[in-house]
Amino acid sequence: MFKRILVPTDGSDITSHAVDTAISLAKIHGAQLLTLSVMEPFPYSAVSEIQPVPPQEFIDAQLRVATQRVEAVCATAAAQGLSCRAHTVEALHAWEAIIDHAKAEGVDLIVMASHGRKGFAALLLGSEAQKVLTHVELPVLIVK
Template sequence: MFKRILVPTDGSDITAHAVDTAIQLAKVHGAELLTLSVMEPFPYSAVSEIQPVPPQEFLDAQQRVATKRVETVSAAAAALGLACRAHTVEALHAWEAIIDHAKNEQVDLIVMASHGRRGVAALLLGSETQKVLTHTELPVLIVK
């Protein structure tokens, strides 16, 4: 049924449940597994001379963190005998990067975690998962 499954990761414990689910689904369906970690761009400001961290140092740190996140997913997949293609991208909005990546890679299922916020917290904080759900036509499986 599914040929390509994308599981975005932010490295959180909650995302680990989505990763486990995506790995199991990929195994059951004989699907290709992809993972993605989105890096934040450098927060440039008008007063660039007083930035606490130089841009390249910030970007290098972001790349190290993102790479570690996708390597963790790839290792979990490999432990169960499944290959995983890992990608990192820089984007202002993670939800847009996830949708764009899913389209570019011709993914037919996105597996994401939900933090389970309700009420005012959900309204004020929103979520990348919610934004992916409302802006994509691809199937999205939400893991709580």
């Protein structure tokens, strides 16, 4: 039924449950597994000269962490005999990046955690999962 499954990751514990679910579904359906980690853009401001971290150092750190996250998903998949394609992308809003990536890759299912690292702010602003559900026309499986 599903041919391409996307599992976004932020490296949180709850995301690991979504990864396990996505891997199981991909194996059952013979689907291709894709994973995505969204990096935050550098917080440029009018006083960027006094930023505690230089822009390139910030960008390099974001890329390093995002790469580690998607590599961990692919390693988990590989341990279960499943190949995985990993992607990282920089975006202001993770939910938009997830939807855009799903459309660009022809994904027919998104498997994601009910919440991630955003904590209390997610309660006030709405979780990334909720925003994906609100704006995407693809099936989405939310894992708690």
